[in-house]
Each structure stands twice: as structure tokens, then as C-alpha cells.
Amino acid sequence: MARSKTIASHIGRLSRSKVKAYRGLQNGLKKSDAPVKSEPEPFKEVQVGGDKNGGKRLVPTSKAAAFYPAEDIRQPKKSRKTPQPTKLRASITPGTVLILLAGRFRGRRVVFLKQLSSGLLLITGPYGINGVPLRRVNQAYVIATSTNVDLGEFNELDDAYFVKSSKPRSRDAESEFFENGKPKAKEAYPEAKSVEQKKVDKVIIEAVKKTENLGKYLKASWGLKNGQHPHQLVF
Amino acid sequence: MPDPSTFKRFVEVGRVVLVKSGPSEGKIAVIAEIIDHSRAIIDGPTTGVPRQSFPYRHLTLTPLSVKGLPRAARTGTVRKYVEKEDVVAKWNQSSWAKKLETVKGRRVLTDFERFNVQILKKNRRDRVRRALAKASKA
Numbered sequence: 001m002a003r004s005k006t007i008a009s010h011i012g013r014l015s016r017s018k019v020k021a022y023r024g025l026q027n028g029l030k031k032s033d034a035p036v037k038s039e040p041e042p043f044k045e046v047q048v049g050g051d052k053n054g055g056k057r058l059v060p061t062s063k064a065a066a067f068y069p070a071e072d073i074r075q076p077k078k079s080r081k082t083p084q085p086t087k088l089r090a091s092i093t094p095g096t097v098l099i100l101l102a103g104r105f106r107g108r109r110v111v112f113l114k115q116l117s118s119g120l121l122l123i124t125g126p127y128g129i130n131g132v133p134l135r136r137v138n139q140a141y142v143i144a145t146s147t148n149v150d151l152g153e154f155n156e157l158d159d160a161y162f163v164k165s166s167k168p169r170s171r172d173a174e175s176e177f178f179e180n181g182k183p184k185a186k187e188a189y190p191e192a193k194s195v196e197q198k199k200v201d202k203v204i205i206e207a208v209k210k211t212e213n214l215g216k217y218l219k220a221s222w223g224l225k226n227g228q229h230p231h232q233l234v235f
Numbered sequence: 236m237p238d239p240s241t242f243k244r245f246v247e248v249g250r251v252v253l254v255k256s257g258p259s260e261g262k263i264a265v266i267a268e269i270i271d272h273s274r275a276i277i278d279g280p281t282t283g284v285p286r287q288s289f290p291y292r293h294l295t296l297t298p299l300s301v302k303g304l305p306r307a308a309r310t311g312t313v314r315k316y317v318e319k320e321d322v323v324a325k326w327n328q329s330s331w332a333k334k335l336e337t338v339k340g341r342r343v344l345t346d347f348e349r350f351n352v353q354i355l356k357k358n359r360r361d362r363v364r365r366a367l368a369k370a371s372k373a
Contacts, residue, residue: 099346109346147347217350235346 086119107221126201
């Protein structure tokens with residue numbers, strides 16, 4: 001709410017009548033048409049168990065506080081800000097080739113698919129070209145290039161796809177002890193995920209083949225050379 | 236016998252200069268008048284350099300000059316002499332100007348374009364080496 005300015009401490013810019021005119025209170029304070037809220041009863045009856053306890057009791061509806069702080073300190077104001085959906089950089093559009101700057105696949109050039117509801121970017125290598133699977137990535141760790149791949153229609157994939165399944169971990173100490181030294185048996189990659197990966201990559205690989213050297217470009221990784229400065233490069 | 240001067244490019248009326256800093260960076264202009272030991276009035280009516288005083292510090296002298304330009308000539312006269320001698324075309328044909336153009340072009344390459352240049356250079360390099368190997372064997 002816009003507060004009217006003060007000229008000096010405790011001296012407002014507007015006089016009393018001007019304040020009223022400013023707020024439209026010429027006819028006195030506004031009366032709202034909302035129904036008057038009925039106050040709850042101060043006491044309520046509660047059934048009490050046990051023979052010798054009198055069966056019923058009058059209990060106050062709102063109890064006094066059990067704790068008061070030693071000093072009356074001013075409470076900090078509660079923020080009225082709400083979390084907003086992550087804003088996507090204008091340079092990142094579906095099909096944009098991105099350069100990953102951190103993580104397992106740092107330096108790889110990948111294709112951007114869409115922004116998920118969590119705000120993260122969904123990317124794929126494609127897996128067949130550079131070994132980067134369907135993955136989520138934060139746009140802060142990404143350079144957007146001006147190169148674009150024609151994706152066409154894109155299917156619905158959201159964060160739910162990436163939820164890690166909770167594995168039932170055997171708490172058996174003995175079996176763990178015996179397994180010590182041997183590499184843990186890896187779970188096979190779920191069939192459904194590899195099918196999904198291939199389905200998504202098919203369209204992209206077809207589009208990549210149309211441009212000369214684009215496949216090689218996605219396969220190669222990016223790095224700075226001597227004399228190259230990121231703030232002077234055009235991506 | 237007087238020794239020939241080691242200096243070939245002089246600060247003089249009519250000298251074509253390359254502006255090295257400011258909004259007219261990279262453009263050529265002509266010296267119209269010398270103010271003092273550190274400044275001159277330059278003017279580039281055909282290249283878009285407004286007539287102004289400019290310190291030598293931020294100018295580079297070129298081997299070109301406009302002959303016969305009268306001292307303190309105003310913009311119209313400068314334009315007439317520049318167009319008659321066609322200095323701008325001579326400048327653009329020089330390898331100096333061409334090198335500046337290629338450097339400018341390189342700065343604007345996107346990441347994919349830079350990658351393609353890398354591939355082309357590699358191909359050229361390979362072909363040269365193969366031809367050289369063949370020639371040295373023969």
C-alpha cells in the first residue's frame with residue numbers, strides 16, 4: 001500500500017482533510033457490508049472421564065499464553081513475497097544447443113528440450129551422439145549458443161520422470177560384511193527409460209543430420225583456448 | 236649530404252588517419268588542421284567521423300594523404316578533395332584495412348561457426364601435409 005510521504009519526522013505531507021479526501025473518507029469511515037463475525041463462546045463444555053471428576057467441566061475456548069518473552073521486542077515483519085516460477089533466459093528456446101558448464105557432463109554441447117515445472121531445464125545429448133541422457137540441468141550452469149535444432153512437437157515429460165525410486169536396503173550386517181571387497185551388483189537400466197530416451201532422440205538425430213557438421217559439433221566438447229575470453233566471445 | 240629522414244608518415248594537413256578510440260573507432264579521417272603538439276582537427280565526411288579536435292595519442296597515421304588540401308578546410312572542401320582522390324577506396328584495398336576486417340569478422344563468429352572454421356583449417360592442414368609428404372618422397 002502506498003504510504004503518503006512525510007516532510008519531516010512525524011509531519012505528514014497531507015493535512016487531516018487532505019488525507020480524508022485522498023482516502024475518500026469525506027463521509028466518515030467506510031462501513032463494510034460484510035456480515036459481522038460472531039464471536040465464539042468464551043467457555044465450552046467438555047466431557048471429562050473418570051468417576052470422581054464431575055462428568056462435565058467448563059473449559060475456556062482460548063487459553064492464555066503459557067510463555068511470555070522476558071522483554072517486549074519488536075517482531076520482524078513477515079515477508080509478503082511468494083516464490084515465482086523460474087524465469088527462462090530469452091536465449092534458451094526449445095532446440096537450442098547448450099554448453100554444460102558443471103557436473104558430470106561439463107563441456108558437453110547438448111540440446112535443450114523444455115523447462116520443467118521445477119524450473120530446471122530438460123536436456124538430452126542426444127544419447128546416441130554424445131552419451132548425455134535425458135537429464136535435468138540448472139540454467140545457471142549453462143551457456144546458451146545461438147545454434148538451434150528443429151524439434152517439432154515435444155511430448156510431455158516432467159519432473160516425476162526423474163524421481164529416484166526408493167530401493168529396499170538390506171540392513172543385514174552379515175551379508176554386507178561378506179560382500180565387502182566385491183563390487184556391488186548394479187541394477188540394470190530400466191527398460192522404460194531407455195525406450196523413452198530413444199523415442200526422444202530419434203526426432204533430434206534426424207534434424208541434426210540435416211545440418212552439416214552439427215553431429216560432429218554435438219559430439220565435440222567445448223573449452224576455452226588461449227586468448228579466448230568468455231565476455232568477448234559470441235556464442 | 237642531408238641524411239634521408241627515417242620518418243615517412245608525417246602529421247600534416249591532408250594526412251589520412253585511423254581513429255583508434257571513441258565512437259568513431261576503426262574509421263578513417265583526414266587531418267584538416269593542426270592545433271598544437273598534441274591535438275589536430277580531424278574530419279571524415281565520407282566515413283562518418285564528425286569534424287572534431289582529436290589527440291594524436293588516439294590516432295594512427297596511415298601512408299595515405301590527400302594532396303593539396305588547404306589548411307583549415309571546412310567539411311565541404313574536405314569532402315570534395317577526399318572524393319576526388321578516392322582515398323577511402325584506396326584504404327579499403329590496402330592489406331591493413333583487409334586485416335582489420337577479418338579480425339572484426341572473427342569476433343562475431345558463433346560457437347558453431349568457430350567449430351566449422353576449426354574443421355576447415357584441419358582439412359586444409361591435412362591436405363597440405365599429405366601433398367608435402369608425397370612431394371618429398373618423389
